Amino acid sequence: MKPVSQRCASIYQAKDHAVIGVSPFNSYFSEARLTELFKWANTHFDAFHVFVPDEATRYTLEAAGYSQARARKKARRQANYLLNKIGRALSSAAPHMDLSGVLTNGVLAKNQRYTKLLSCIEDRFSHNPDFRRQCLECTRWVLENQVAEVDHIDDGALLHAVRYFLEEMPLFINSSSIVGAQSSVFCYHQCPEVLRGLYRDRSDDLIDQQQGFLVVDQVALAAQAA
DSSP, X not given: OEESSHHHHHHHHHTOEXXXXXXXXOTTOOHHHHHHHHHHHXXXXXXXXXXXXXXXXXXXXXXXXXXXXXXXXXXXXHHHHHHHHHHHHHHHHOTTOOGGGEEEHHHHHTOHHHHHHHHHHHHHXXXXXXXXXXXXXXXXXXXXXXXXXXXXXXXXXXXXXXXXXXXXXXXXXXXXXXXXXXXXXXXXXXXXXXXXXXXXXXXXXXXOTTEEEEEOOHHHHHHHHO
């Protein structure tokens, strides 16, 4: 397990809560790997949730050239496929949990704390040039895995696709307040440099002091199971 900062390491050691990020259209998240992730989270934390940016995936697809109708259909189909895998993995790894522990865009839209955080993020994106640049950089990083000729992505497409990242940000900056935990770590198998910088430099208070980020890869999971 690789906390991205010393503060993140301290939050991980508290083991209060984890959010396991699971991305649609990512072959990394096989059912076997999901089961391993959930077993690990169930063992090492008092509680955990699974985050699936299901509806937001359409922004990336639209930026990559899909029509709105086709992007929505493709995102919905992939979300159903992924949620079925998650449900089976949860039943094996954490039988006390079900899909009610999965945070989708629809679920989060009904969470007042999430919507308030998202509004703050949107305002910051509109008025803070440095933050805007960081978000667009991270969005380009995401699109590199979706579009063959990423250099040909124009500014309009990038500004459209950034919605995906903005709607994830509340989970990155203060997931504990969203789920009602004392502290929380967001867990994923990689961390963009932009996010690493934000977690290491908390001087502007964007990242809550009780929020961490943990890189969880296959090697780390295997070591924990040994």
